[in-house]
Amino acid sequence: MVKFLQAKISNTIVAIENVELEFAFPAGKALHPKELLGEIDGSRGTGQTSPDIAFIIRTKSGKKGIILCENKYTEHSFYTCSARKQDKKTGREVNPDPQRCMVVADSNNCDYKSICHQTVWDRKYLNLLTFTDHARITLKRCPAATAGYQLLRQQALAEGIAQSGRYELVVSAVAFDDRNITLKECLKSTGISDFQSEWAKLFNGQAKFLTWTHQEWIKFVREHKDGKEIDEWIEYLRERYDY
Numbered sequence: 001m002v003k004f005l006q007a008k009i010s011n012t013i014v015a016i017e018n019v020e021l022e023f024a025f026p027a028g029k030a031l032h033p034k035e036l037l038g039e040i041d042g043s044r045g046t047g048q049t050s051p052d053i054a055f056i057i058r059t060k061s062g063k064k065g066i067i068l069c070e071n072k073y074t075e076h077s078f079y080t081c082s083a084r085k086q087d088k089k090t091g092r093e094v095n096p097d098p099q100r101c102m103v104v105a106d107s108n109n110c111d112y113k114s115i116c117h118q119t120v121w122d123r124k125y126l127n128l129l130t131f132t133d134h135a136r137i138t139l140k141r142c143p144a145a146t147a148g149y150q151l152l153r154q155q156a157l158a159e160g161i162a163q164s165g166r167y168e169l170v171v172s173a174v175a176f177d178d179r180n181i182t183l184k185e186c187l188k189s190t191g192i193s194d195f196q197s198e199w200a201k202l203f204n205g206q207a208k209f210l211t212w213t214h215q216e217w218i219k220f221v222r223e224h225k226d227g228k229e230i231d232e233w234i235e236y237l238r239e240r241y242d243y
Helices: 002-006 097-101 135-137 149-164 193-203 214-224 227-240
Strands: 012-021 051-057 062-069 171-176 208-213
Touching: 002 012, 002 208, 012 062, 051 171, 062 149, 097 135, 135 193, 149 171, 149 193, 149 208, 193 208, 208 214, 214 227
Parallel strands: 062 171, 171 208
Antiparallel strands: 012 051, 051 062
């Protein structure tokens, strides 16, 4: 796995120190989603930005890094922003005008923060992110509005972690099935024809955004496999997922 991450993420990676599922920093710490993102009413894995997988790595300089990874198989998108839903059952103030999220970037200088209802809920996603000039000429709506909510939240989490200075390398990543064309194109109406190559261009910041496909990972394992257990694992993936 280290060699794969070196190839797909950074050649500065020398070791994986830990792997965590539904990752979140400990409650009460500055980098916990409640503190960093303002997600006060969620919990790990539910209503809180908890990446599917986190790789805690070590770099050549001896410093730590972290790769936050969203894992996708058949899901069709990165989902609609929760603040656009007219749901009074949550107990939170309802968005009075969800249509304002759909404004074209070049008409308001990409100032989605000033109209974001997440800020009314004290969510800090857009406090942490700064849009590029490319975003200003590309976006047809807030990137979280209709299909990019998970991506925006994870990018904000990664950027907040990067700004803390605790990690030399911070990456927001997506691992997905290459056959999932719908997912690749889910942000097309937002102005992003393929999230793999275009999402990273939207933001200035310290955190990177990178992707890999499940097929790339399986191909890498096949080419570097060693042992019966790996053969059995590959056969299982072939039978279940046709990889």
